[in-house]
Every structure is written in C-alpha cells, then in structure tokens.
Amino acid sequence: MTMALDREAARALDAADPLRGKRAGFALPDGVIYLNGNSLGAAPLSAAARVGRLVRDEWARDLIGSWNVHDWIGAPQRLGARIARLIGAEADEVAIADSTSVNLYKLLVAACTARPGRKTILSEPGNFPTDLYIAQGVAATLGDRTVRTVEIDRLCDAIDADTAVVLLTHVHYKSGHMLDMAAITAAAHAQGALVLWDLSHSVGALPVDLNGCAADLAVGCGYKYLNGGPGAPAFLYVARRLQAELVSPLTGWMGHDAPFAFGDDYVPATGIARFLCGTPPILAMAALEEGLAQFDDVSFDDILTKSRTLGDHFIAMVEARCAGHDLELISPRDAARRGSHVSFAHPDAYALCQALIARGVVGDFRAPDAIRFGFTPLYTSFEDIWNAVEILERVLDERAWDRSEYRVRAAVT
Amino acid sequence: MTMALDREAARALDAADPLRGKRAGFALPDGVIYLNGNSLGAAPLSAAARVGRLVRDEWARDLIGSWNVHDWIGAPQRLGARIARLIGAEADEVAIADSTSVNLYKLLVAACTARPGRKTILSEPGNFPTDLYIAQGVAATLGDRTVRTVEIDRLCDAIDADTAVVLLTHVHYKSGHMLDMAAITAAAHAQGALVLWDLSHSVGALPVDLNGCAADLAVGCGYKYLNGGPGAPAFLYVARRLQAELVSPLTGWMGHDAPFAFGDDYVPATGIARFLCGTPPILAMAALEEGLAQFDDVSFDDILTKSRTLGDHFIAMVEARCAGHDLELISPRDAARRGSHVSFAHPDAYALCQALIARGVVGDFRAPDAIRFGFTPLYTSFEDIWNAVEILERVLDERAWDRSEYRVRAAVT
Structure with a gap:
C-alpha cells in the first residue's frame, strides 16, 4: 500500500523523475496547481510563437501557395503519423480531422454500414455523453439501428450476432476506470462485431496499443493530454485491413480520390485519406x-509509471489527510485499472471544486457529484499533488467551500 | 460598355474608392498581385497578434477557466451574429461550426428528414464538387434518396413534388455565375421544397439577403472573402421558422440542450445551437x-459597386489587350449576374496560370481549362488589375507560359 507523502518525499520523487525536464516546455501560471490537463491541456511554450509564425510567414506571405510550399495539404496525415506512435498504430492508419464527435459519427456509420445485418450499437450507460449522443444520431439517421447500453461488467456477455459495433471509451471520463481493450476487442470479434474505441481520456497519458489489441477503429481528442489547444482538431484511426471496406458518410472533397480534378462524382480516396472531409x-x-x-523524446514506460505513481500517491494522501469529510473515491484503487485522473464523490462537489479553484487548485466538477483531478505526466509534479492535498485538507477542515458564492453555476462547469 | 483603363485612370479610380483605406488592414506581400482571395483570403494584419494573445493571455494563463472568463463557449454564436449582418440574417439564425462540408451534411440530412415523402436532392451538374459529394453521401446514408442534377437553366422547371431540397451555390466556383436567389427560392417553395444555399463564393464580396429572399438554409466558408485563415471554421444559417423543426444528424454534445448536465440521452438545444456538434x-x-x-465599418453598397466595377474593367482590359490569344470569357459579362471573380478558358490554362504566378499574378487554375481571377473589394485595387493585365498581355505575347516547368502539377492546384 502506498504511504502518504510528506513534502520532502514529494520533492525527492520529482528530483528522480525521468520526465522532470518536460515541464519546462509548458506555460504554467504561477500560483496555479493545474490538475485539469485531462480537460484542456496546458499550452506548450512554443505554441504562441508557432501560430504567430504560421500567420506571418506562411499564410500572410505565401498565401494560397502555402498549401504546397509549406505542405499544409499533408498536415492531416503528417500529424496523424505522430499520433500513431502514441497509440500503437501504423503511420498510415491515423489522420487528423474534424472533432471527436464528427469522427465518431463517420466511423459509427461506416461500421454499421459494413455490418448491414446487425442492428445494434452497444455501449455502456454513463459513457462520455457525446459518444452516446452521436450513437443516437447515427441510429436516427440510419433508421433501422438501435443504441443499447449495458453495464460494463455485463457488456461482453451482451455482444451477440446482432451487434454491429461496440462503442466504448477506453478510460471513463468521470471515474477514470480503464477498460481492458484487448479482452473486449477479442470478445467483440468472437461475435463478428467491430469495436470503436474513444481514446480521448487516455491518449498522451497512458500508452495505448491498438494494433497489439487487434483494434478496429478509434477516435480521440487533441486538446486534453495532447495539449493541442482549445477545440483542437481530433484524430481517427482505422485499421489498415478495414480501410478499403469502410466508407465515410461525410464524403467531403478532402476524402476524394482526386480532390482537385473537380469531378461531379464522389470516389473515395485509397487509405486513411477517405475519412477526411x-x-x-x-x-x-x-x-x-x-x-x-x-x-x-519521451519514453512511454516513464509516462505510464509516472501517471500511476501520481494517482496512487494522490489517493493515499487524500485518504490519510481528508478522512471524515465525506470524500468517496470513485476511481479504481488499482492503478492498472485506472487512467490518469482520480475522482472523488462529495455531497457538495460543485462548491468544493469552486473553493479549490479559488485557491489555485484547478480540478473540475462532473455532474452530479464528482470532482476530478487529472495528472499529466509531462508536467504534473509530485510537489503539485502534495500542495493540492494540503489545500484540499484546509478547505475541508475549515468548511471553506460552504459559501453561496461557490454555488453559482458557470456556463461551462 | 466599359472602356479599357489606362494606368492613370486606374489610379484615379483607386483614389476615389471609398474602400481604399481597408487595404491597409491586410498583409499583402510586395511584388504580388493577389487575385485569389476567393480561394484563400489574405491575412488581416491583426491576426498574428490576436492568435498569439489568445495562446499567451487566454489559453496559457487562464487555462480551462477561459471557457467562461473569455467567453470561448459563446464564440460560435458571437461570430455567427457578425456574419448574420453580411448575409441578411438575424443574429440568432447563424452559428460558426465545423467545415462547410460537414455543415452541408447536417442541413441536407435535416432537410430531407423534414420532408420524408420527397426523395430527391436537386442540384446542378458542375456545382462545387464537395456540395455534390456530400449530397451523394447523404443519399447513401439515408438509403432512399436520390441526387438529381439538372442544368441550371432548366432547374426551376425540374422542382416538383418529389424534391425535398434544392442544393445550389449562390456564385458558381468556376464560372462566377450568380444565381437569382429570390426567384429560385420562390420556385422551390411553390413546390413545397426547401433550398440550401452555399454562400462560399459570395459572402464577404457581395451583399447577400437571405431573409429578403425568404431563404431556408445556408452554409458558407470562413477562409475565402471572410479572410478567416486556412481551413477556418465555416458557418451555417437556419431560418428561425425552421429551427424547431430541423434536427442535426450530428448530435454532438455542443448541440445538446444541457451539455454540462452529462445526461445519457440527446435533447437538441433550442435555436441555432442545436446545429453545433x-x-x-x-x-x-x-x-x-x-x-x-x-x-x-464597411458599406455593402460600396462592396457591391467595387466588386462589379473591378470585374467589368478586368474583362474590358483583357479583351482589349489580349485578343487573339485563345482566352475565352466563361463568366457572365453582365455584372449583375456575376460574383466577384472572373474566369477565362484557355487551351493551356494550367501552364498559363503557373507562368502568371511566377510573375507575381496569383490567380488559380480550375480543371480542365479555366483560370480564375478573384477580386476582393476590401483589398484589390484598380491598379492591381491594371498591372495584372499588363503582365498577362506580356506572357501571352511572348508565349512565356509555353515551358515544360509550368506544366508540373502541384498537389494543390
């Protein structure tokens, strides 16, 4: 069992952290302990200069010619190849396009169409809402499909000959529970179903091995642990063996085999490019x-180890120092079954979250009663989490959260 | 009839141009006559600083709190309201979202679903390819719809009781031909059909009056005459009277009535927000x-007048000075039927276009045989077009385009 850290021990862990040099690459404001990189990643220090250069030295100077001169046209696949390395995929299996929600729609419709006799999209209740909403939109568009949700511990048994596609989030957005990608994928394949993995809450914080799991389809977010900026474009993955079979319903010109031939009829591009729009x-x-x-220049073993160690220590410190304050761990205690965030339930979670933010500890609230604390291995330090628990303990001891001003709901929670 | 300008007359027109001060707001490189703002608009001088500030002073500093503090969450509607003014719409009828192609898909599916007994999406052959491709994707997704194309001069007669939606581009991407939005919309309504207008090649260069035409639906591009940058997000318009009836198939969380309640079931937001994803x-x-x-601070009368005058003078100069060189006008001669670009066919259009670009005159090639010259009222000057024709005349007289290096096709043409 992990013992609660003291500050010196936290500093010692930071000094020994092989990723300690990465934090200097990010802009992290003074006085803020940012435990919300699972919602919006921090800004790389180089980002402001890069977008400024893109405007001044590419768009403004080379104008339309930039599509060729600066290879703008190759960006979806060039960045896709960089993400492939993070998710155990080949470079030609990943592309950047649109948003996570739009990519979910593309791949769900394509998967359903490729399994015409199977009428069910299977997911779990409480999956990230946009995944369920998009699945419902797919069912409404296609007309003859149903979205069925089954609690995760009975989900594999519910996969049957009517299941077209299983839609799951690898790491649960609220609880941080990480699913067994290999086992669930195998169970689906045994029944002839496809699986679509949403990697939004794992990519960049944990190693993912899509090809090692014989995965079919995946999507993921660019602005959480990938630190791509607010509303960054998302990515999609289609296993090479499925690329010829699946066709996107969003048949935009960038997915055409010859987008600049300007012909009247859609012909899907070969390979991953057909999923661009x-x-x-x-x-x-x-x-x-x-x-x-x-x-x-990062080792994925180091990322995984640090993610788990941060989570283990955070849980141990909270439980040792904040006992008796109605905080209940809702994330798996076993680090091997957990993503890179840890959530606690609290009867007044919204106000508690606001009180922490007012004191510089930035986690987030998730309805109805959860506070999430996200640990980004590239920039979260052990001293960060020690400081966060120090402040959390004080806020709880003093009931500092119990003020009406912390109950005013913001537009974005 | 417009007489061919000489340089002094061109300068006199610039001196009298009420929009002459707007050019100073854009970065236009020395030695370039940029007649391609209809494909990628020039960079506003303020854009580099603005995106740098957004990264440094919002994302990096206020992190996740920026969604509230800097009203990021309101951006789709705030920018939509600014576009509404350019297209004759109310502020609550327009939102920024996704790409033009994705928005076409949303509105086409929504329109078809709202007219279930009608099986045809009607368009014109040679419409902007992504419009036709998306329509084909919609038909493939829905299963029971057909895309029918009819030459534009017979299109109104082809609208019938089976037409769910008429899909047309207001200004044709190649020819520059501008359609009569009011008349076609009225003809469609007389048959009970909806009309979806693609404004990509008109918005920002010509006044558009959607509400004055009783228009139903529209989409448009952010990176052409709106100068929003490469791959800028697009906009969509849904007439207020249709907003409750139509539902997007792309039911992402930002279109939910309560996106931060994190419920399992999709409930479309009231109003234009339901078309976000x-x-x-x-x-x-x-x-x-x-x-x-x-x-x-721009008058739309001034924009319209300048667009037409630039086009009229360009045509007159080309025809007066480049006769006998196989250039054939394929745009309407009548400015009232023309958008803000002028196209000529030429037997070796690709090479001619490349030769012009090599000499700083940036238009573009559109397969198989067209050269387009776009006039952006905010920054194209009369002296620009005089200089462009001067160079064009020389390239043609000297057959300077007839070199193999100008025939090497780039990835983006």
Whole structure:
C-alpha cells in the first residue's frame, strides 16, 4: 500500500523523475496547481510563437501557395503519423480531422454500414455523453439501428450476432476506470462485431496499443493530454485491413480520390485519406503539432509509471489527510485499472471544486457529484499533488467551500 | 460598355474608392498581385497578434477557466451574429461550426428528414464538387434518396413534388455565375421544397439577403472573402421558422440542450445551437474574428459597386489587350449576374496560370481549362488589375507560359 507523502518525499520523487525536464516546455501560471490537463491541456511554450509564425510567414506571405510550399495539404496525415506512435498504430492508419464527435459519427456509420445485418450499437450507460449522443444520431439517421447500453461488467456477455459495433471509451471520463481493450476487442470479434474505441481520456497519458489489441477503429481528442489547444482538431484511426471496406458518410472533397480534378462524382480516396472531409484547419493543426512535439523524446514506460505513481500517491494522501469529510473515491484503487485522473464523490462537489479553484487548485466538477483531478505526466509534479492535498485538507477542515458564492453555476462547469 | 483603363485612370479610380483605406488592414506581400482571395483570403494584419494573445493571455494563463472568463463557449454564436449582418440574417439564425462540408451534411440530412415523402436532392451538374459529394453521401446514408442534377437553366422547371431540397451555390466556383436567389427560392417553395444555399463564393464580396429572399438554409466558408485563415471554421444559417423543426444528424454534445448536465440521452438545444456538434475550435475562431472585424465599418453598397466595377474593367482590359490569344470569357459579362471573380478558358490554362504566378499574378487554375481571377473589394485595387493585365498581355505575347516547368502539377492546384 502506498504511504502518504510528506513534502520532502514529494520533492525527492520529482528530483528522480525521468520526465522532470518536460515541464519546462509548458506555460504554467504561477500560483496555479493545474490538475485539469485531462480537460484542456496546458499550452506548450512554443505554441504562441508557432501560430504567430504560421500567420506571418506562411499564410500572410505565401498565401494560397502555402498549401504546397509549406505542405499544409499533408498536415492531416503528417500529424496523424505522430499520433500513431502514441497509440500503437501504423503511420498510415491515423489522420487528423474534424472533432471527436464528427469522427465518431463517420466511423459509427461506416461500421454499421459494413455490418448491414446487425442492428445494434452497444455501449455502456454513463459513457462520455457525446459518444452516446452521436450513437443516437447515427441510429436516427440510419433508421433501422438501435443504441443499447449495458453495464460494463455485463457488456461482453451482451455482444451477440446482432451487434454491429461496440462503442466504448477506453478510460471513463468521470471515474477514470480503464477498460481492458484487448479482452473486449477479442470478445467483440468472437461475435463478428467491430469495436470503436474513444481514446480521448487516455491518449498522451497512458500508452495505448491498438494494433497489439487487434483494434478496429478509434477516435480521440487533441486538446486534453495532447495539449493541442482549445477545440483542437481530433484524430481517427482505422485499421489498415478495414480501410478499403469502410466508407465515410461525410464524403467531403478532402476524402476524394482526386480532390482537385473537380469531378461531379464522389470516389473515395485509397487509405486513411477517405475519412477526411472538409479543408483541414491549418492554424489549429500548427498548435496541435507543438503539443505533439512534447512527446518526441519521451519514453512511454516513464509516462505510464509516472501517471500511476501520481494517482496512487494522490489517493493515499487524500485518504490519510481528508478522512471524515465525506470524500468517496470513485476511481479504481488499482492503478492498472485506472487512467490518469482520480475522482472523488462529495455531497457538495460543485462548491468544493469552486473553493479549490479559488485557491489555485484547478480540478473540475462532473455532474452530479464528482470532482476530478487529472495528472499529466509531462508536467504534473509530485510537489503539485502534495500542495493540492494540503489545500484540499484546509478547505475541508475549515468548511471553506460552504459559501453561496461557490454555488453559482458557470456556463461551462 | 466599359472602356479599357489606362494606368492613370486606374489610379484615379483607386483614389476615389471609398474602400481604399481597408487595404491597409491586410498583409499583402510586395511584388504580388493577389487575385485569389476567393480561394484563400489574405491575412488581416491583426491576426498574428490576436492568435498569439489568445495562446499567451487566454489559453496559457487562464487555462480551462477561459471557457467562461473569455467567453470561448459563446464564440460560435458571437461570430455567427457578425456574419448574420453580411448575409441578411438575424443574429440568432447563424452559428460558426465545423467545415462547410460537414455543415452541408447536417442541413441536407435535416432537410430531407423534414420532408420524408420527397426523395430527391436537386442540384446542378458542375456545382462545387464537395456540395455534390456530400449530397451523394447523404443519399447513401439515408438509403432512399436520390441526387438529381439538372442544368441550371432548366432547374426551376425540374422542382416538383418529389424534391425535398434544392442544393445550389449562390456564385458558381468556376464560372462566377450568380444565381437569382429570390426567384429560385420562390420556385422551390411553390413546390413545397426547401433550398440550401452555399454562400462560399459570395459572402464577404457581395451583399447577400437571405431573409429578403425568404431563404431556408445556408452554409458558407470562413477562409475565402471572410479572410478567416486556412481551413477556418465555416458557418451555417437556419431560418428561425425552421429551427424547431430541423434536427442535426450530428448530435454532438455542443448541440445538446444541457451539455454540462452529462445526461445519457440527446435533447437538441433550442435555436441555432442545436446545429453545433463538437467543442468549438477557439484558435481558429480568433483568426476568423479578425477577418470579420474588417467588415465593421464597411458599406455593402460600396462592396457591391467595387466588386462589379473591378470585374467589368478586368474583362474590358483583357479583351482589349489580349485578343487573339485563345482566352475565352466563361463568366457572365453582365455584372449583375456575376460574383466577384472572373474566369477565362484557355487551351493551356494550367501552364498559363503557373507562368502568371511566377510573375507575381496569383490567380488559380480550375480543371480542365479555366483560370480564375478573384477580386476582393476590401483589398484589390484598380491598379492591381491594371498591372495584372499588363503582365498577362506580356506572357501571352511572348508565349512565356509555353515551358515544360509550368506544366508540373502541384498537389494543390
């Protein structure tokens, strides 16, 4: 069992951390302990200069010629190849495009269409809402499909000959529970179903091995642990063996086999390019590329080890120092079953979260009663989490959260 | 008939141009006559600083809190309201979201679903390819719809009781031909069909009056005459009277009635917000907002007058000075039927276009045989077009385009 750290021990862990040098690559404001990189990653220090250069030295100077001169046109695949390394995929299996939600729609429709006799999209209740919403939109569009949700511990048994696709988030957005990608994928394949993994809450914080799990399809977010900036474009993965079979419903010109031939009939491109749709968002991609560059010289073993150690120590400290304050751990205690964030339930979670933010500890609230604390291995330090628990303990001891001003709901929670 | 300008007359027109002060707001490189703002608008001078500030002073400093503090969450509607003014819409009828192609898909599916007994999406052959491709993707997804194309001069007669939606581009991407939005919309309504207008090649260069035409639906591009930057997010318009009836198939969380309640079931938001999908791309929106700011103190009469006068003079100069060189006008001669670009066919259009670009005159090639010259009223001057024709005349007289190096095709043409 992990013992609660004291400050000196936390500093010693930081001094021994092989990733300690990475923090200097990020802008982290003084006085803030940022435990919300799982929602919006911090800004790489190089990002402001990069987007400024893109505007001044590419767009403003070379104008339309930049699509060729600066290889803007290759950005979706060039960045895709960088992400492939983070998720156990081949470079030609990943592309950057659109948002996570739009990519979910593309791949769900393509998967359902490729399994025409199977009428069910299977997921779990409480999955990240946009995943369920998009699945419902797919069912509504196609007309003859149903979205079925089954509690995760019975989900594999519910996969059957009617299951077209299983839609799951690798790490649960609220609880941090990490699913067994290999086992669930195998169970789905045994029944002839496809699996679509949402990697939004794992990519960049934990190693993912899509090809090692014989995965079919995946999507993921660019602005959480990948630090691509607010609303950064997302990515999609289609296993090479499925690329010829699947066709996107969003048949935009960038997915055409010859987009500049300007013919009237859609012909899907060969390979991953057929899952592109509109003109790629070049400014946003430049920022995302700076986020991805932070992973260039990083060991994934180090990322995994640090993610788990941060979580273990955080749980141990909270439980040792904040006992008797109605905090209940809702994340798995076993680090091997947990992503890189830890959540606690609290009867007044919203106000508690606001009181912490007012004191510089930035986690977030998730309805109805959870506080999440996210640990980004590239920049969260052990001293950060020691300080965070120090402040949390004081806020609880003093009931400092129990003020009406902390109950005013903001537009974005 | 417009007489061919000489240089002094061109300068006199510039001196009298009420929009002459707007050019100073854009970065236009020395030695370049940029006649391609219809493909990628020039960079506002303020754009680099703005995106740098967004990264440094919002994302890096206020992190996740920026969604509230800097009203990132309101950006899709705030920018939508600015565009509304350019297209004759109410502020609550327009939002920024996704790409033009994705927005076309949303509105086409929503329109078809709202007209279930009608099986045809009607368009014209040679419409902008992504419009036709997306329509084909919609038909493939829905299963029971057909895309029918009819030459534009017979299109109104082809609208019938089976037409769900008429899909047309207001200004044709190649020819520059501008359609009669009011007449076609009325003809469609007389048959009970909806109309979806693609404004990509008109918005920002010509006044558009959607509400004056009783228009139903529209989409448009952010990176052409709106100068929002490469791959800028697009906009969509849904007439207020249709907003409750239509539902997007792309039911992402940002279109939910309560996105932060994190419920399992999709409930569409009231109003234009239901057509949002994923997390809005904030960096790209900041650049687009700088593009939109260039229109703040501009008269639309001035924009229209200048667009037409530039086009008329360009045609007159080319025809007077480049006769006998196989250039054939393929745009309408009548400015009232023309958008803000002028195209000529030429037997070796690709090489001619490359030779012009090598000499600083940037138009573009459109397969198989067209050269387009776009006039952006905010920054194209009369002396620009005089200089462009001067260079064009020389390239043709000297057959300077007839070199193998100008026939090497680039990835993006």
